[in-house]
Amino acid sequence: MNPQYRLDDPGVGLRNNGRRVLTYADLRSLRSTKEERYPDREIVLHLTGNMDRYMWSINGIKYSEAEPLEFHYGERLRITYINDTMMNHPMHLHGMWSDLETGDEEHLVRKHTIISQPGSKISFRVTVDAKGAWAYHCHLLYHMTDMFRKVVVA
Numbered sequence: 001m002n003p004q005y006r007l008d009d010p011g012v013g014l015r016n017n018g019r020r021v022l023t024y025a026d027l028r029s030l031r032s033t034k035e036e037r038y039p040d041r042e043i044v045l046h047l048t049g050n051m052d053r054y055m056w057s058i059n060g061i062k063y064s065e066a067e068p069l070e071f072h073y074g075e076r077l078r079i080t081y082i083n084d085t086m087m088n089h090p091m092h093l094h095g096m097w098s099d100l101e102t103g104d105e106e107h108l109v110r111k112h113t114i115i116s117q118p119g120s121k122i123s124f125r126v127t128v129d130a131k132g133a134w135a136y137h138c139h140l141l142y143h144m145t146d147m148f149r150k151v152v153v154a
């Protein structure tokens, strides 16, 4: 009901187990991202589904019924996931980098796939620099068919 940013949370099964578990909060880019543009636009995506029926979707709509997401060539996007489910979703945007926000504006962390934890919120930036059609999906095989979007960059 009240999703929070939890970058320093090691996740289910790894909390308080006597070991130090690295988290996204420990990551810091070696290159400076100081000159990166501030986002022109934000897209909020709810990761949704039904555990009992094992159905997955984005914003409550499965891939086969969804319109493609439209990104504008040359823009800088901020994408925020709100994970409304009780599972982790490693979300992979193809074709462009995902620059994870860790609280340090000058060292955004460059990634292919960003894990979204249950009940949490996480944000990243994308420089839309690749025209064409791209796959965008959860990387868990059994989620991928429906928790999927086509992205069109034009």
Ligand SMILES: [Cu+2]
Pocket: 088, 089, 090, 138, 139, 140, 143, 144, 147
């Ligand atoms: Cu998933």
